[in-house]
Amino acid sequence: MVDMSVKIGNVIFKNPVLTASGTFGYGDEISSLIDINLLGGIVTKSITYNPRKGNPPPRIAETTAGMLNSIGLANIGVKRFLDEKIRLYESFDARVIVSVAGETIKEYCKVVECIEKKDNIDGYEINISCPNTDRGGIYFGIDKKMSGNLVTELKKLTARLLIVKLTPNVTSISEIAEAVEDAGADCVSLVNSFIGMAVDVKTRKPKIKKIIGGLTGPCIKPLALAKVHEVYSKVKIPVIGIGGIVTGDDALEFLMAGASAVEVGTASFFNPYAPIKIVEEIKSYLEENNMKKVSEVVGIIIVS
Amino acid sequence: MVDMSVKIGNVIFKNPVLTASGTFGYGDEISSLIDINLLGGIVTKSITYNPRKGNPPPRIAETTAGMLNSIGLANIGVKRFLDEKIRLYESFDARVIVSVAGETIKEYCKVVECIEKKDNIDGYEINISCPNTDRGGIYFGIDKKMSGNLVTELKKLTARLLIVKLTPNVTSISEIAEAVEDAGADCVSLVNSFIGMAVDVKTRKPKIKKIIGGLTGPCIKPLALAKVHEVYSKVKIPVIGIGGIVTGDDALEFLMAGASAVEVGTASFFNPYAPIKIVEEIKSYLEENNMKKVSEVVGIIIVS
Amino acid sequence: MVLYDKKGEIRYLNKLTDDIYHLGIKCPEISKRCHPGQFVMIRVSENYDPLLRRPFSILRTISEEGIIEIIFKVVGKGTKILSEKRRGDVLDVLGPLGRGFNFSDRSKNYILIGGGIGFPPLFFMIDFLKNEKKDIIFYYGAKRKEEIFFKMELQKICAKLVLTTEDGSSGEKGLISDVFSKDLDAGILESDSEVFSCGPNPMLKVISSICERCDLKLQVSLENMMACGTGLCQGCAVKIKNSKDDFEYKLVCKDGPVFDSNIILWEG
């Protein structure tokens, strides 16, 4: 039997596969289709203090082997989240990580403070990297000092697992990773979406109402992998790999490049079974290669 | 008749389609297959002062809708370039832009000085953005001061068209664009390749010997387009759009987002006719839309 | 909501015109549970280009044989690939998705207005209601004669079938919305009718303002760009009037694709 579990901070995930924030709703949308308890965990849609309507449509566009989105952090706000969603998680066997977003340090803190009062939550993923809001998040993610300060403040409020989600739209992602590590983050997850754009040449309009959006899906996998490898070689805390993962082999690439776990995003849109299938495929790989623990593949790429 | 010509700096290109550096050799590789004179111009492989062998194989890997390369600026050096290649260009009707690379300001200057002595060259594209050398190029491209200084020095040596090719692997590409504009660049071209990586899970080796390589091809088009649009809105000099262009519609997206011309790279590998077909397709679009000049589409996206 | 993601085998794929196809897929679980107005998301390729599934309205189900049918038009690369499939090929089919038409107000007369390739959900509706002995008036607009499908079936089931084509090759020449509007003004239509419409969004907007003017209840089926079809991505948002001066976004895939038209904030 292969031991698929991974420990990140103080949380044990039964396997290294999570769903990525904003791509799996609050966890109840397709529960009739897939058994969430087969996953290591879910990361919720990013929660802000006040509800957010999100951006005007069109919000999404397909691109070659990927898609652009400009959802704009549409969410029900922390109050409704606690009232309506959190009880779902009582019956969950998978770990639940709440993604937290905000425009100011204070807003992030308020969201975390509210959620701290409730059980059934295993940790936070701090989204300092959403490219789709006019203010907020992304500005932390490109500034190492602000990112560090935010983490310092949040650490005062919670003993739960604190993951910081990084943006790839920077010259040096490992600089930001080091800053949040120094400030006490337990883990970094990467990448959030890349800034992209598409134009409909017939109408001459950008395909996304807000002109730019976040690029995700298989097209970004090589970029995400390079960032994960870079960060892995610079920080000591665990890294969660995200970006274009659809198959077990994709996930293994990230694990081999140094990720302790992975999150699956866009793949769930076109293949709802993808996250579960990835768990199975990683397991098969380990079995075929006579490995006992999934942690054995972390960072094992052979460099000569 | 549609006027397809574009003027950039002091050079008139008969149409806005060029081949991208490093993807079309020195212009003689497939001249039996396509008529180069149907193109606006070619940009040569990047030339350094001394010949460079390039990086050890494997140098390329296919990724989803793209490829990684780590050629490492393999080239014959400026001396052999002048001896062996430059006479080819005598018979060219297309414009010839020489891509110049180096590790120090001095090296870039030496290459330009050598080429200045010869005719048949219409301008330079200064490659400050190659991700595949251990030193040099890329370091200019991420530092606005060094990039500016380099351009200042080069401007002293030549009155020919001076294009600066930017890397997308930075937090703010428009900052670098503004710096080289201020230093006297006539034009910026973007993007060079994105840093990426891929792992062969069977062998556990990176698919590229040097671990990371440059990602190009259709997968990067949305990213490149966003960068072009950003730079176009910040600088006054013309912008050349590069990244994932395969069809006339792709090229039109870039023109509409603000590019005055485009360069076609990876597409030539899987479709040698792509650059010529793009010229035809742009022309058809203009005709169908009753436009007289290609410049009419530059920057016309409708933003509401 | 029960949902299935199944491998469905293509049982038939018939070319109806140059670019319109009729597809039958064996999908017993989905076939059994469809309501008119619902749709499926079909993955046309195992590769990642195109990446996303494509949404198609259900035209009809043959539940004894476990088949669902769609009609689709080739407009881009996804539908092109679909049109090149063969009998026996297997497709990933996710469904049934969305909320279909609401027939709870059975006191009303039903007027159906279909434009072009927006016709399938209405056909399903007629098929669904065929044993109800309801008088259905069907307005059917197409580009040309060849793009009017199932005319015989429609004539058999509907109390009245009004056809228009843009080129005048069948029925009246012109737009179906114009004819509908004229008929309303001429008083030919019962005023306690409920209208159901599918077609391109601009047409729906026109129908919507006609119905508003004449105080008719209208349900429309919207077609937005979709990534997931299941509410995961929040990509298919449509602006909906709120109680106050405010608005909110609803999801076409989950809260729709059928909406009461009077709550939609039409744009564009």
Next chain:
Amino acid sequence: MVLYDKKGEIRYLNKLTDDIYHLGIKCPEISKRCHPGQFVMIRVSENYDPLLRRPFSILRTISEEGIIEIIFKVVGKGTKILSEKRRGDVLDVLGPLGRGFNFSDRSKNYILIGGGIGFPPLFFMIDFLKNEKKDIIFYYGAKRKEEIFFKMELQKICAKLVLTTEDGSSGEKGLISDVFSKDLDAGILESDSEVFSCGPNPMLKVISSICERCDLKLQVSLENMMACGTGLCQGCAVKIKNSKDDFEYKLVCKDGPVFDSNIILWEG
């Protein structure tokens, strides 16, 4: 060098084993101008996944009919897509590419060594030389009996055909390189022979050291990852010994794929 990028129609696509196919494409321009050892780059999909063309050695040309043939093995997504094509489908074919075998030293005896799916260029070579009355000794190694193709033709043309299979289902059980080495040591082979070999790179490396040991001239056909096949991308570099202690890179697609093995700096 003359080069063509043509739409080639599939004339036949026969399944030889579970995963090996024999493909005939109508490509008159290319068919007329091929030399053994040359290859073509085939685009298997109009979409961008997979993106790049795939290189395949020419098995044979039927120039009267303007056909080129290849044999390919399904190893990944590109070859999978190719295997699902049908008669009448059209493929982009770029060729003829590369430099093939050099037969200028006709004084020598020819020994051909083919491993697995590396066999096509050697078959072309035999076909090409069949009127020359040359005594050719053919060493042919495969996984199993079913993967030995054209045995009858080979027996007819070659002076000697030595077969090995990994599972012993035909010919000797074992690796073809071992048998070749044994035969050399036993002195069965003429010492003024020239050897030509195709197959997986590790096999070529072994053959190379055997030939070096016995002072035999060897030409090998290399298979590197390729993006363009035409010298544009510089991706297919192979390390070549230089006059001095130095080395240089040559391009498999343009300078090869056939090289004199004694100039190659074998690695890995």
